[in-house]
Amino acid sequence: MKKMDYFVNNYNRLSEILICPFCAEKLNFCDNSLKCVNNHTFNISKKGTIILYKTSKLKQDKIYNKNLFVNRRNFIDSGFYDELHDKIYDIIQNGENQKILDMGSGEGTHDYKILKKLNNSNLQMIGIDLSKDGIDLYNDYMSDNIIGIVSDLNNVPIKDNSIDVILNILSPSNENEMLRLLKKDGIIIKVTPKKQYLHEIRDILNIKEYENEDIIFDNIKKKYEIIEKDEYIKTFKLDDKTFNYLINMTPLLNNYKEIPKIYEITIALNIYILRKK
Numbered sequence: 001m002k003k004m005d006y007f008v009n010n011y012n013r014l015s016e017i018l019i020c021p022f023c024a025e026k027l028n029f030c031d032n033s034l035k036c037v038n039n040h041t042f043n044i045s046k047k048g049t050i051i052l053y054k055t056s057k058l059k060q061d062k063i064y065n066k067n068l069f070v071n072r073r074n075f076i077d078s079g080f081y082d083e084l085h086d087k088i089y090d091i092i093q094n095g096e097n098q099k100i101l102d103m104g105s106g107e108g109t110h111d112y113k114i115l116k117k118l119n120n121s122n123l124q125m126i127g128i129d130l131s132k133d134g135i136d137l138y139n140d141y142m143s144d145n146i147i148g149i150v151s152d153l154n155n156v157p158i159k160d161n162s163i164d165v166i167l168n169i170l171s172p173s174n175e176n177e178m179l180r181l182l183k184k185d186g187i188i189i190k191v192t193p194k195k196q197y198l199h200e201i202r203d204i205l206n207i208k209e210y211e212n213e214d215i216i217f218d219n220i221k222k223k224y225e226i227i228e229k230d231e232y233i234k235t236f237k238l239d240d241k242t243f244n245y246l247i248n249m250t251p252l253l254n255n256y257k258e259i260p261k262i263y264e265i266t267i268a269l270n271i272y273i274l275r276k277k
Ligand SMILES: [Zn+2]
Pocket: 020, 021, 022, 023, 024, 025, 036, 037, 038, 039, 040
């Protein structure tokens, strides 16, 4: 099938909840674009990507570029997060007709792998990211029920109380916006790094810890009801290929000319299941 056919199928499932980022009116499909009653028009690219953002001229991000996302995809595809995907699958699996929104989806590899496991064509996956490079790659995965949309994470073009499951995987995001989008009985699955996450890289470069788990926990507790908190820690062997994926997907390494080789990497995550208070 053509990208535009897939786009239309996704649009048909989402037409009741998609809104114009300028005026919050319904978006209608016409002439390969989406248009609201006030004539705000958003074109759909050949890759099936639409930019539902207030500015049509997005700055090219020097760090979050295609190279980073391709390496991130390859790293995730190498299996380092498979158990995270299993865990998320376990949480979501019984839902019928659910809309799942990933806030800060990047190139969508987590979403694609989770959706493949769920294997339920009634589910609808939507990835939102500000990076057009990321969403263009996301839309490699586009089929009838998965689509990536370029949008501002602080002004997501989706109606209030319309999402069943929000994923927020290792990505900063606007908590108020997540609460606005979530249905009353919906859940947020939020994955944050533990202090051991990728510590081998920081150790070898003498970079100090970058996240404080306790502060993250306190913030989450203030905003949400915590249904469950799970931890995951595992150290993997790295070969030349996966080492290269890793250093090319890690923004903090941009300032280093050469990275000493490391042979192991630790994936250490907190996985929260959250509800509205
Ligand atoms: Zn409008």
